[in-house]
Amino acid sequence: MSTPRKRRREGDTETRDQLIAATADIMLEEGYAAATSRRVAAKAGVNPALVYYYFPTMDDLFLAVFRRGAEANLERQRKALASDNPMRALWEVATDPHGTAMLMEFMALSNHRKDIRAEFATYAQRYRESQIAALTVIMRGHGVDLDALPPTLLSVMISSLGATLVNEATLGIDLGHRDLVEFAEDFVRVFEGVPWSRTGGLPAGSRAIGAESEPAAG
Structure with a gap:
């Protein structure tokens, strides 16, 4: 039986x-x-x-889809932060077209569904808190001035810029994208030990990053 x-x-x-x-x-x-x-x-x-x-209800189905995707995204972030190059991995997650497209759909849906909006907000907070905690450790380990460049700011920048690149590319907009991608690549490479190469020095608050990689004078 x-x-x-x-x-x-x-x-x-x-x-x-x-x-x-x-x-x-x-x-x-x-x-x-x-x-x-x-x-x-x-x-x-x-x-x-x-x-x-x-x-x-269809809202129950949408919530099931969202929760499954949210847990998958949290797991991807955990793996990214535990990787050998966490800053690069975080940027790759932020610019993933599939994940970003789905999040945008749920953001739009949450404007019309109260329960989904609450679930979305809870997930977003959880995701960001986890990212900020990890960024704090990563940035402190590279000698970043956390007062000048707060991990909270960097977290929002990574998410916002990644989403902008993906969403605008979907619409056929690419003006300025190459400059942003090159800037992000340079910034990520600094955390991998490559000295900042752009004129004007490192971004504000991050001038100590990669200092050990720069050639000694004389």
Whole structure:
């Protein structure tokens, strides 16, 4: 008797996962407004009634998609911060088109759904707090003046600039992107031991970064 129950539970999980994956795909391809129960069911290859069997409302389904993506993003950030080159890894996460596009969809959706807005805000705070804590350790280890260049500021800059690059590129806007990417690359390379090469010196508050990599006078 136990085997059939186990199979049903596994089948339930598989169908639920299919619905979540189908919703995420539709949101990325066509936007959240296109993710209706019928479209999701058709994409997942199931009966439309099953959508509401597993998720009483579409908001419940959207929240399931968001939570799965949020946990994946938090895990990606943890791996980035634990990597040999955490600053570069953080920048790569921030400029990932897939992750940024999905976050923008949920940001738009949260403007119309109170429960999703609350969930989004909680996740964003958790993500940023984790990033700031790690940046504080990384920057302090490189001799950065944390008063002149606060980790909170750098965290917002990484997220904002990465999202701007991805969103504008999607719209076909690229003016100034090359300069920003080159600047970010130079900044990241300093944390990898490469001296700052741009005229005018290092950015304010970061002049001690990479000082050990600069050739000694004489």
